[in-house]
Amino acid sequence: MxxxxxxxxxxxxxxxxxxxxxxxxxxFFGFARRYQLDxxxxxxxxxxxxxxxxxxxxxxxLEKVQCSMKTYLFQIGKHMIYDLFKYKGKMVPYDxxxxxxxxxxxxxxxxxxxxxxxxxxxxxxxxxxxxxKCRELLTLFYYRxxxxxxxADKAGLRNANVAKVQKHRCLEKLRNxx
Amino acid sequence: xxxxxxxxxxxxxxxxAKERSEFDILFGSDEExxxxxxxxxxxxxxxxxxxxxxxxxxxxxxxxxQENRPTxxxxxxxxVAASIFxxxxxxIFYNLNRPVSSSDLYENYFENYPNVVNxxxxxxxxxxxxxxxxxxxxxxxxxxxxxxxxxxETEDQTYYQFYMANALLELGRAExxxxxxxxxxxxxxxxxxxxxxxLAMAYLQLDDKKQAITELExxxxxxxxxxxxxxxxxxxxx
Numbered sequence: 129m130x131x132x133x134x135x136x137x138x139x140x141x142x143x144x145x146x147x148x149x150x151x152x153x154x155x156f157f158g159f160a161r162r163y164q165l166d167x168x169x170x171x172x173x174x175x176x177x178x179x180x181x182x183x184x185x186x187x188x189x190l191e192k193v194q195c196s197m198k199t200y201l202f203q204i205g206k207h208m209i210y211d212l213f214k215y216k217g218k219m220v221p222y223d224x225x226x227x228x229x230x231x232x233x234x235x236x237x238x239x240x241x242x243x244x245x246x247x248x249x250x251x252x253x254x255x256x257x258x259x260x261k262c263r264e265l266l267t268l269f270y271y272r273x274x275x276x277x278x279x280a281d282k283a284g285l286r287n288a289n290v291a292k293v294q295k296h297r298c299l300e301k302l303r304n305x306x
Numbered sequence: 307x308x309x310x311x312x313x314x315x316x317x318x319x320x321x322x323a324k325e326r327s328e329f330d331i332l333f334g335s336d337e338e339x340x341x342x343x344x345x346x347x348x349x350x351x352x353x354x355x356x357x358x359x360x361x362x363x364x365x366x367x368x369x370x371x372q373e374n375r376p377t378x379x380x381x382x383x384x385x386v387a388a389s390i391f392x393x394x395x396x397x398i399f400y401n402l403n404r405p406v407s408s409s410d411l412y413e414n415y416f417e418n419y420p421n422v423v424n425x426x427x428x429x430x431x432x433x434x435x436x437x438x439x440x441x442x443x444x445x446x447x448x449x450x451x452x453x454x455x456x457x458x459e460t461e462d463q464t465y466y467q468f469y470m471a472n473a474l475l476e477l478g479r480a481e482x483x484x485x486x487x488x489x490x491x492x493x494x495x496x497x498x499x500x501x502x503x504x505l506a507m508a509y510l511q512l513d514d515k516k517q518a519i520t521e522l523e524x525x526x527x528x529x530x531x532x533x534x535x536x537x538x539x540x541x542x543x544x
Contacts, residue, residue: 133485142363147482149367150455151489157459171368179364198489244355245348252352270346270353273318296310303345 129193129200137185149178152201159202163209164221172249173212177205180243208246215246254305262298269295313343317350374452390448390477397478408513415539416507418442418472419500423465435461439469447473464493471504480511503532506539519543 136144156174157167165173181201184190193200213220244252255263261283268279276288276295285291312329315321321329332339355361374386424439432440438453451473454466467490474483484505491501502525509518522543525536 130488144481145363146367146370147485149364150371150482151485153368153371154455154458158462161460171372175364175368178367179361182360182364196492244351248348248351248355251345251348252355255349255352255356266349267353267356270317270350271357275318299346299349302349306345 129190129195129197133197134185134190137182137190145182148197152178152198155198156202156205160205160209162221163213165209165212169212173205173208176243176249177201177208180204183242204243208243211246215250251302251306254302258298258301261294262301265291265295266298309339309342313346316343317346386448386452393448393477393479408510408515411539411542412507412510415510415535416475418476419468419497419504421469423497442469442473445476447476451477464490464495465497467493468495468497468501468504471501471508475504475508475511478511480508483508500531502528502530503536506536515543 133148136148139145153174156177157170160170160173178201181190181197181204190197190200210220255266258266265279265283268274268282274282276291279295280286280288280291283291283294285294307325307328309332312321312325312332315325316329333343334340421439421443424435426436426440426443434453434457438450438457441447441453442450451470454470454473457463458466458470467486471483471486471490474480474486487501487505487508491498491505502521506518506521506525509515509521519540522536522540525531525533526540
């Protein structure tokens with residue numbers, strides 16, 4: 129894979145990374161049109177795939193890869209598109225499978241820990257739509273790993289019991305949407 | 307122990323051995339319990355992901371990409387105009403600060419590639435492609451760049467990349483142009499053989515004489531597009 133582009137991805141240089149992001153963004157949408165997904169799903173998938181690409185470049189996974197960066201990125205995206213269809217319980221459009229790829233198919237061993245799964249991305253949408261109080265409480269619990277007492281203290285709640293009830297309420301909101 | 311508590315302790319890694327076996331049994335036998343564990347594990351991943359600075363950056367890149375598209379809103383047009391002036395200003399600033407030779411040579415040799423793929427006829431109703439090329443021909447390069455980029459999403463025509471690169475060179479954004487030109491020259495399109503010359507121009511704009519010479523030598527060697535000019539330019543660079 130083009131070592132210059134890989135080096136650009138690893139660099140902390142935002143402009144260089146942005147140039148690559150923009151370079152493939154339009155082409156990815158062109159490529160993914162055939163799956164007839166809406167733009168918000170595609171944008172979501174492109175971001176996730178690009179994030180995985182950066183992570184793979186940082187942990188040295190790209191060095192041995194033979195194909196172009198574009199092919200690699202699109203394969204990750206395609207993997208996620210198929211996953212989305214599976215999640216929604218739908219079939220991949222027949223027509224999309226018939227299209228012959230211009231670039232070679234490659235088999236990517238895709239480490240799920242580098243990206244959020246389809247179910248997680250769905251959950252993320254609902255999480256971001258929660259009110260700020262809920263987001264704060266859930267972050268204190270799941271990210272910081274605080275106990276109910278500590279949560280009550282941080283979030284300015286009366287006691288651990290109130291924190292427990294509030295957390296339960298927030299989880300309930302999320303569950304109802306899934 | 308109550309299920310909620312059991313899951314909480316599991317997520318915080320504080321189950322005792324006895325609780326652990328209770329958890330395992332429930333997880334294997336109670337579908338609803340297993341689903342709840344999966345739900346909360348997913349939620350933990352999501353909450354953690356929100357704190358990932360790389361993810362935050364990618365999210366910003368996406369919003370910037372979407373904001374840069376041409377729309378009918380006037381304030382957005384103003385923003386685009388302002389950014390063109392900023393880019394032009396920067397380009398001028400950089401050119402003034404560069405050693406005279408490279409930028410002079412660039413000025414003398416660079417001319418953007420003419421629109422040969424979509425001749426414009428006056429008076430016809432314009433489609434998206436015409437509008438893009440019209441912007442290009444009349445020197446509205448930022449707009450042309452944005453429009454070509456949008457076209458690339460819907461049409462499978464790689465030469466848009468080539469024209470995008472030309473627009474970027476006009477805007478003084480050689481680094482981005484280089485990425486596009488390299489991408490384009492790997493494709494087999496009708497203008498592919500022209501990419502080398504513009505790659506050389508891009509390096510010249512960046513004052514990277516070494517790379518410019520390498521590209522020019524390739525052109526001369528292969529007798530590719532503009533090879534006589536490439537020869538002349540090489541002589542001046544050496």
